[in-house]
Amino acid sequence: MRLAVDVMGGDHGCGVVVDGAILALKQNTKITRLFLVGRQEEIEKALRERKFHDERLEVVHASEVLAMTDKPVEGLRRKKDCSILKAIDLVKEGKAEGVVSLGNTGGLVAASTIRLRPLPGVDRPGILTVIPAPKNEFVLLDSGANTECRPIHLLHYAVMGNIYSRDVLGCKTPRVGILCNGTEENKGNALTLEAFKFCKQVDIEFVGNVEGHDLFSNRVDVVICDGFIGNIVLKTVESFAKGLASWLKSELTANPLRVMGAILAGGAFKKIKKRMDPDTYGGAPLLGLNGNIVKAHASARDVAVMNAIRLASEAAQSQINQTIVEAVALANQRLVAAKLIPSSTP
Amino acid sequence: MRLAVDVMGGDHGCGVVVDGAILALKQNTKITRLFLVGRQEEIEKALRERKFHDERLEVVHASEVLAMTDKPVEGLRRKKDCSILKAIDLVKEGKAEGVVSLGNTGGLVAASTIRLRPLPGVDRPGILTVIPAPKNEFVLLDSGANTECRPIHLLHYAVMGNIYSRDVLGCKTPRVGILCNGTEENKGNALTLEAFKFCKQVDIEFVGNVEGHDLFSNRVDVVICDGFIGNIVLKTVESFAKGLASWLKSELTANPLRVMGAILAGGAFKKIKKRMDPDTYGGAPLLGLNGNIVKAHASARDVAVMNAIRLASEAAQSQINQTIVEAVALANQRLVAAKLIPSSTP
Numbered sequence: 001m002r003l004a005v006d007v008m009g010g011d012h013g014c015g016v017v018v019d020g021a022i023l024a025l026k027q028n029t030k031i032t033r034l035f036l037v038g039r040q041e042e043i044e045k046a047l048r049e050r051k052f053h054d055e056r057l058e059v060v061h062a063s064e065v066l067a068m069t070d071k072p073v074e075g076l077r078r079k080k081d082c083s084i085l086k087a088i089d090l091v092k093e094g095k096a097e098g099v100v101s102l103g104n105t106g107g108l109v110a111a112s113t114i115r116l117r118p119l120p121g122v123d124r125p126g127i128l129t130v131i132p133a134p135k136n137e138f139v140l141l142d143s144g145a146n147t148e149c150r151p152i153h154l155l156h157y158a159v160m161g162n163i164y165s166r167d168v169l170g171c172k173t174p175r176v177g178i179l180c181n182g183t184e185e186n187k188g189n190a191l192t193l194e195a196f197k198f199c200k201q202v203d204i205e206f207v208g209n210v211e212g213h214d215l216f217s218n219r220v221d222v223v224i225c226d227g228f229i230g231n232i233v234l235k236t237v238e239s240f241a242k243g244l245a246s247w248l249k250s251e252l253t254a255n256p257l258r259v260m261g262a263i264l265a266g267g268a269f270k271k272i273k274k275r276m277d278p279d280t281y282g283g284a285p286l287l288g289l290n291g292n293i294v295k296a297h298a299s300a301r302d303v304a305v306m307n308a309i310r311l312a313s314e315a316a317q318s319q320i321n322q323t324i325v326e327a328v329a330l331a332n333q334r335l336v337a338a339k340l341i342p343s344s345t346p
Numbered sequence: 347m348r349l350a351v352d353v354m355g356g357d358h359g360c361g362v363v364v365d366g367a368i369l370a371l372k373q374n375t376k377i378t379r380l381f382l383v384g385r386q387e388e389i390e391k392a393l394r395e396r397k398f399h400d401e402r403l404e405v406v407h408a409s410e411v412l413a414m415t416d417k418p419v420e421g422l423r424r425k426k427d428c429s430i431l432k433a434i435d436l437v438k439e440g441k442a443e444g445v446v447s448l449g450n451t452g453g454l455v456a457a458s459t460i461r462l463r464p465l466p467g468v469d470r471p472g473i474l475t476v477i478p479a480p481k482n483e484f485v486l487l488d489s490g491a492n493t494e495c496r497p498i499h500l501l502h503y504a505v506m507g508n509i510y511s512r513d514v515l516g517c518k519t520p521r522v523g524i525l526c527n528g529t530e531e532n533k534g535n536a537l538t539l540e541a542f543k544f545c546k547q548v549d550i551e552f553v554g555n556v557e558g559h560d561l562f563s564n565r566v567d568v569v570i571c572d573g574f575i576g577n578i579v580l581k582t583v584e585s586f587a588k589g590l591a592s593w594l595k596s597e598l599t600a601n602p603l604r605v606m607g608a609i610l611a612g613g614a615f616k617k618i619k620k621r622m623d624p625d626t627y628g629g630a631p632l633l634g635l636n637g638n639i640v641k642a643h644a645s646a647r648d649v650a651v652m653n654a655i656r657l658a659s660e661a662a663q664s665q666i667n668q669t670i671v672e673a674v675a676l677a678n679q680r681l682v683a684a685k686l687i688p689s690s691t692p
Binding site: 148186188214258 | 417479480490493494525526527528532534535536557558559560561562563573574575577578579580581582583584585586587588589590592593594597598600601603604606607608609610611612613614615617618
């Protein structure tokens, strides 16, 4: 397994990303080559400081960094030697099978779409996020790659999310639903109403529309929506969890009795906190491209980076891209047969 | 203050709604007349069982009920004598100033829009929901009245939400933001990008785009979005809170030590639970109509119904509708002057 890590563009500098790469090399023997892409001097300094040597490591110099504030397409045009592009080009040239980046999400989506192209039959890539719920975990896609979606995009997200949930996460028969403002078939907006018809045609366990109430009550494993809504839902849940945790903490430390209680019951909080910890997942795969691209949180530290590298390696290993190409081709055929799309689309 | 309550259409039958009405009459001396609208026999039976008499109560018979499963417009056309329409007609006839209903949301929106008409200058009503956050509370609108919005609708929601937050909830200078997939001005979809330009023109404390991360971190008081997204966000937060609470409960009872801890720290949980309790708000006002309409949760019980009646009475008392008419007229003028809308719109 040969992977590339864009070590620039995270919130905490390149050191924590190098730390994550070292952890990954120590734990993951399947990695045969790990490219660290970024400013050579900074990376080599970080490696020297950590006194780390590994034959499998290779530094690839990139003189520029796509900043969070850069507009994706315009920034990529201006910064031709940026780390994100150089990392992706390693996949394009066949030197690596996957890429992990902590940088600008829009930039990563644009760069990988332009350089690697979508998989045959797929129109737009989508970001898949795994969200832990009390009794299961569900995947949400698109979480922010594609703000203005067409029905065919949602259908492809359903097909790809189903495969990821089954082949990577091990969910036997994923229940796939469209995120909507009600569960009835006639509920929704123009996009979801049409996508509903599409999803009924393909070989997935389609449970129809799901609403917000269904997300955390173990009724769906793959939640499909456009990237605008997906991004809002993901961040709302993160914000709510964070707000609630800090509120609970301040209430639990409000008097000595509560502090004592919190200590005794500490195991309960730790267990929930661990399960909800975004570091466990480390990153979110960008599905639908010729390559295995994983977006890690900009604020990721060593463990999260290590897990993001693990995700890229798992995706490459499970060869889901080949499975996606076959399933999407079949799905597109079904839609053509049902006269829902013309034969030349997408 | 004269108010009408549609006692049918809730999940728990008409008895709990009658209980809520009784509580409201006992606590709210400003109510001079309370119409209970629904099947006369059932209501009178409930009143007899409770041995309750009050001069201010008046039963208005309606032979039909719009069910949750009825399609709003089609159902209203078929069930001309349903309780929701009869309650709203009391406002239309000037006999009541406000209505509370637990029934079919789409039906309530359709019935009140058709019978009462939107306020002058307002194009579409919106449902406003109050959501408690650790350090403030924010209002979200539209929470589900208007699935397919135009930019002018979002602008009117901004104006109306600002007035409600200020005049009813007492927030001095509400911070108004558009719910978006990023905070930058160039982020968003076609709807929010245009609405952003509109909001910049009017007299509100417009903080621009807000993302999911901002909701529970005290950065915004009025969150504007279309009814499709608002409904999803509201239900997602409710679902997450509920899922987390039941998960925490099962972890806290997993062993005797934790049970002991949970008892000692019980005050902390109770305080948070009380603040998050949907019964505290009781209902969500439908803003932008000639009347004060409050939608209560279908699952509301006595206390929630009482609080929903309080909301309707507060809205009527604060005369926000007059304030809304003036502010919307001014806002529309500004948009015409800025050439963002033609002079005949809306």
